[in-house]
Amino acid sequence: MQIKDILLAPGNGAFFYDDQKAIRSGAIQDGFIYVGAPTTPGFKSIRIPASSVSVGLVITDDTVVWGDMVNVQYSGAGGRDPLFDTNQISDLTSRIVAPRLLDVDAFRFRDSCTTVFEPVEHQRLPLAVEYGVSQALLRAAAHLRRKTMAEIICAEFGLQLPTCRVPIYCQSGDAREVNVDKMILKAVDVLPHGLINSRQKFGVAGQTFMEFVKWVAARTRQIGRPGYHPVLHFDVYGWIGQEIGLEPQSIADFICKVADKVPGFTLNIESPADFGSTQAQVENYARIVSILDDRGSSARIVVDERCNTLEDIRLFAEARAAHLIQIKTPDVGSLADTAHAVLLCKENKVGAYVGGSCTETDLSAQASVHISVATQADMMLAKPGMGVDEAFSIVGNEQNRLLAMLNRRRAQEKNIG
Incomplete structure (x- = not known):
């Protein structure tokens, strides 16, 4: 043994x-x-x-x-x-x-x-x-x-050894402005999360949130290096549904309005609403996705809540009830299921985001990097913690070390061949 x-x-x-x-x-x-x-x-x-x-x-x-x-x-x-x-x-x-x-x-x-x-x-x-x-x-x-x-x-x-890096997504926590600046200076691929988890942060009819979205886009242009053009990703913790209402058409209308404020950027909206159950979430998210697609919107819906296990992910992927699925690693359970979930998303032509939580550790973050790179997920979360620097260095450095080792392995195999 x-x-x-x-x-x-x-x-x-x-x-x-x-x-x-x-x-x-x-x-x-x-x-x-x-x-x-x-x-x-x-x-x-x-x-x-x-x-x-x-x-x-x-x-x-x-x-x-x-x-x-x-x-x-x-x-x-x-x-x-x-x-x-x-x-x-x-x-x-x-x-x-x-x-x-x-x-x-x-x-x-x-x-x-x-x-x-x-x-x-x-x-x-x-x-x-x-x-x-x-x-x-x-x-x-x-x-x-x-x-x-x-x-x-x-x-x-049964996958080929990967050659490409996976884009990294950072989350700001409540120190939004300072951490957004850090992300821009470090040229993070996807930002800023935003932690829009209360009425105060979302604002009446979403006005506070919309102003923040516009500020992030403007700040990116103001202090970002030439050619830097990140994906803008905001987690609203169901507050569009809470404030605007749970009608998919109204939610889609609001998201389009937000996207129009930041032309030229891809806009990810995570957890726009919580419909109370996995089945209701699947049905209503699929309607929101369909409306946005029909309009040709640059906004993409990201599912988190009610999409936890591999079987949940299968339901959302097969129904195309999101443009991007957060595969929240501690909620999925086994890392074998996380790898399977990424491949399931790819089969169904839905984006795969290997996420997780700020509550994790350096070891779990590093293991998640290997799953993300091996399966070539669409993006992965910088974790753990709610700061930018530590999480970005843990995940980013592990990815760079891994790709260096894989390049060496490929060169060795080529020489043997």
């Missing part, structure tokens, strides 16, 4: 877990905290520090490879798993997952995931467990086969 022991270590996520329902209901910010009572089960306050649990696989040569189990910022919202409980996750991993790990053939990543993530009493394991353990299993396969994690994915999914 290639795995001879399992280690667990408590850790921190790079941001905070937030009670989205309480924030949507008007919770007031006081400095960095939110004032008021939480409303989502499991939250003892509206904002709490993100936690994680690292799982280490001790290989027979005594190398230890790690993965990080963690949930997303808005846990318990939009059909997602409940708030991360360190003790519960550690106990379940020790009792159920660890014995399974000792029995797998760690050379075979996808087979190992299938074995280890078998349901328990007809219930799927917490997705945070799948996420962290699959990171460790991917690193184990890469170590044992003397390959990069990306090469393991390419081999097991």
Whole structure:
């Protein structure tokens, strides 16, 4: 057996877990905290520090490879798993997952995931467990086969070694103006996220949001280097639907109005509305996409909430209920499912965005880079954290190192051939 022991270590996520329902209901910010009572089960306050649990696989040569189990910022919202409980996750991993790990053939990543993530009493394991353990299993396969994690994915999914970089998307958090400047100076491919998660930030009839969109476009021209032309991507956390109403035609009209304010830019609008269920989300997002396409709009709809697991992603992709699907890695679970999800989007000619959360860790971010590059996703999130510098360097540097290794591998194979 290639795995001879399992280690667990408590850790921190790079941001905070937030009670989205309480924030949507008007919770007031006081400095960095939110004032008021939480409303989502499991939250003892509206904002709490993100936690994680690292799982280490001790290989027979005594190398230890790690993965990080963690949930997303808005846990318990939009059909997602409940708030991360360190003790519960550690106990379940020790009792159920660890014995399974000792029995797998760690050379075979996808087979190992299938074995280890078998349901328990007809219930799927917490997705945070799948996420962290699959990171460790991917690193184990890469170590044992003397390959990069990306090469393991390419081999097991029958993909060619990639040659192109994947565009990187940064998120601003609440320090919008300062972080937008950072993104522009660093020539980020896709920006700025914006964190438009309250009525105050969206404004009456969306006026505050529209002014921000115009400012970002103007600032890009003002301080960006010559020829810099990023994609503008704004996450509005359902506020178009909350403020304008849930009629797809009205939502599409508003989005077109925003796109008209920034001619020449591709505009991504993430989570324009929350229709309350996955099926309602699929049906109504498909109508919004159709309206925008018929108008020839430069705006693109990005789905996040209600599109969590691989099966959810399949529903949205096959219905073309988005121009771009966020494959939110901790919500998808196994990294094998994330790779499958990207390929599923490509089959259905829908954009694939390998996202995730600010609550993640350096290890989970680096593993996500390998999935993104191997499958040639349309873009990937700079993570973890809500700052620009750290996340952009972690994801960007890992991508550059990976592409350098893959170029060397290609040259070696060419010489042998």
